[in-house]
Amino acid sequence: MSRISLFIVDDHQIIIDGLKGLFGPLEDFIICGEANDIESATNGILNLKPDIALVDIRMPNGTEGLKLLQWVVKNKLDTKVVLLSMHHDVRIIQDAKNWGAKGYLLKNTGKDELFHALRFIVDGGVYFYEAQEEKHQQEIVFTPKELEVIRLIVEGYSSSEISQKLSISDETVKVHRRNIRNKTGTTNTVELINKLVELGFPY
Amino acid sequence: MSRISLFIVDDHQIIIDGLKGLFGPLEDFIICGEANDIESATNGILNLKPDIALVDIRMPNGTEGLKLLQWVVKNKLDTKVVLLSMHHDVRIIQDAKNWGAKGYLLKNTGKDELFHALRFIVDGGVYFYEAQEEKHQQEIVFTPKELEVIRLIVEGYSSSEISQKLSISDETVKVHRRNIRNKTGTTNTVELINKLVELGFPY
DNA sequence: ATATATATACCTACTAATGGGTATCTTTTG
DNA sequence: CAAAAGATACCCATTAGTAGGTATATATAT
Known part of the structure; x- marks a missing residue:
């Protein structure tokens, strides 16, 4: 062989x-x-x-x-x-x-x-590789739309820019952002990005 | 030996x-x-x-x-x-x-x-290691105060929080932020962070 | 079928950030 | 000494983001 x-x-x-x-x-x-x-x-x-x-x-x-x-x-x-x-x-x-x-x-x-x-x-x-139930921090689950928004946020786009790209209202984008912040326990965009990095997200 | x-x-x-x-x-x-x-x-x-x-x-x-x-x-x-x-x-x-x-x-x-x-x-x-004069992008030089501000920005602090930590006016912090954005050619904080990562900054 | 989750979009209100400006003071440099 | 750079702090105006609410429609799951 x-x-x-x-x-x-x-x-x-x-x-x-x-x-x-x-x-x-x-x-x-x-x-x-x-x-x-x-x-x-x-x-x-x-x-x-x-x-x-x-x-x-x-x-x-x-x-x-x-x-x-x-x-x-x-x-x-x-x-x-x-x-x-x-x-x-x-x-x-x-x-x-x-x-x-x-x-x-x-x-x-x-x-x-x-x-x-x-x-x-x-x-x-x-x-x-599967994480062996390290559930000390329960997994954060984003919806598909939230993931789309997240990917544009980390690129540096504003809510109105994101709303244009996704063809939805900027008010809706704001709601998604709010939900994303709540899910991640963050209060502003920079904290969110740091959290995402911590979760191994951007790679 | x-x-x-x-x-x-x-x-x-x-x-x-x-x-x-x-x-x-x-x-x-x-x-x-x-x-x-x-x-x-x-x-x-x-x-x-x-x-x-x-x-x-x-x-x-x-x-x-x-x-x-x-x-x-x-x-x-x-x-x-x-x-x-x-x-x-x-x-x-x-x-x-x-x-x-x-x-x-x-x-x-x-x-x-x-x-x-x-x-x-x-x-x-x-x-x-010294970069061999890759001056296609001329080096961005931050002042010491700007570096202090940058390190707090990337931690997720707001301008008013930064002003308290540095014992300066939040208006001064805003000026530093503006100068930092101008130096890096960015228009918002997320773009700035991406630029800093690109420059190998946060590590 | 009824409850849940998702996505949508609006409302109010407040705070933060951005993009300009001027001005003063100190320190460093030529 | 004069000039430049750095740090300070205010002004203005506008946009963006945060935090909460309600509401509707749709799809999914129990």
Whole structure:
């Protein structure tokens, strides 16, 4: 049986180098390529046809890891995409599952769990990190419309701008903002943004 | 000559594992310990007396790496502290230099530069990353008062709260805010925060 | 089917923020 | 010394955000 070929995509070179060091001593893995951005990644994956692409979700321009995932799926490539993230983000995990990712791992995952997950995925499994009921802070659930509003708030748009983009009244936007503040226990937009970061939201 | 002992502090286990993999094959380095938080780090450094502590600046509660640096310096330990960061942040680099750090490296530094820097530091040098005149966006310089105001803005305080904390008029705070917005080319607080993140500011 | 959740939109009232202006005082720099 | 930069504080006007209310329609779930 041939070695499992890995392609690593991360904008932080030190993580790529670190993963190389991690996988170097292993008999059953080989890192066949790497990329620091999406364009290089698509080229590399097309040419090298790796078994697995290990992709950092958060890159300079938002969740580009998801875009790469979508590209792989749309092009019907055999490469299995495994996403790496700093945070446990239920929404992104759901998106990733829906788009056909084979795994979602946190960057503070230990190497043994990483190896286990990748071998499991190559054998046809999927491996998604699930928070183990750390319900000391009960999960905040936003409605779909609230999520749309949140994404525009964090971009810096005002309520009237958001109302235009969503084709609703600015009064409605204000209601959504109020509900979002109440759900998050915050009293102004900056506090809200800090809370969202704390929840691992913007990545 | 004995091997250079390294102690790694990072809240992301995968980076620790990655660095272990990186240094594993090297004859002249040995990783003698690791920690995911400040308390474990102080214990480990006290007991193991490593030559170098490689410390992630940004941890869950702000720039804790700087706190660890200060602790090492205040306790007059022989361990040399080298800071790792995601961003090139002139203010933090200056703080780090003032507090006696021996180095400041970006996480997207390649492994060869990392090795070179650490050997250089062990030999008595210092190694601070300097942006190589990427003056396509000219550096934004904030006055000391503006920096105080910025740090309170990003915490979520209103102008009147900031005025109380700084014992100045809220009208003066508004002036500082206006000047800060003008310097950064932003028109509201959320845009400002996004700009600051882009500049690598809050870490 | 009735209750719940979601989305919509309005109301009032108040506070905060933004974008201008002028002016004074101090410190630093040439 | 004169000029520039920094910090202070006020003026004006307008927009934006916060905090509460009611109300309606629709879809979802018990």
